[in-house]
Amino acid sequence: MVGEQGKGVRMQGLIQFIKFGLVGVMNTAVDFLVYALLFRLLGMQFLLAQVFSYSAGTLNSYVVNKLWTFGGKAGANGTKATAGKVDKGEFARCVLVNAGTLLLSIGLLYTLKTGMGLDPLVAKIGVTAVTVVVNYIGSKLWVFRGQ
Numbered sequence: 001m002v003g004e005q006g007k008g009v010r011m012q013g014l015i016q017f018i019k020f021g022l023v024g025v026m027n028t029a030v031d032f033l034v035y036a037l038l039f040r041l042l043g044m045q046f047l048l049a050q051v052f053s054y055s056a057g058t059l060n061s062y063v064v065n066k067l068w069t070f071g072g073k074a075g076a077n078g079t080k081a082t083a084g085k086v087d088k089g090e091f092a093r094c095v096l097v098n099a100g101t102l103l104l105s106i107g108l109l110y111t112l113k114t115g116m117g118l119d120p121l122v123a124k125i126g127v128t129a130v131t132v133v134v135n136y137i138g139s140k141l142w143v144f145r146g147q
Helices: 002-041 046-069 088-115 121-145
Strands: none
Touching: 002 046, 002 121, 046 088, 046 121, 088 121
């Protein structure tokens, strides 16, 4: 019985990881779309566009991960007691992880654009590859810990 229970826990973890990855793809799409619109269509300065686009992706990330990936914390009777409710500590951790990741992304974007002369959209691809990993680790181990 214990072996089957362990398999169930591992399967839940795998499903959660896949959901997180799918949400990450959605967040990245939101981030890129907003960035491209602000930078290319509206002519916004590339670093300022990064702040707005990353913030849009962060908001999407918190909402969808909270409601779908992690589904809130289970209540005493097994129901999803906090599903759909904002946990202030959790939201604060999400903002902190994403603020740190945003600062990292701005530094990398600036370096790739000004130091290496890359087009800002091309540089954004490289930056995204790094920040996705940083954000996942922070989200799994700190923001939505124990879920």
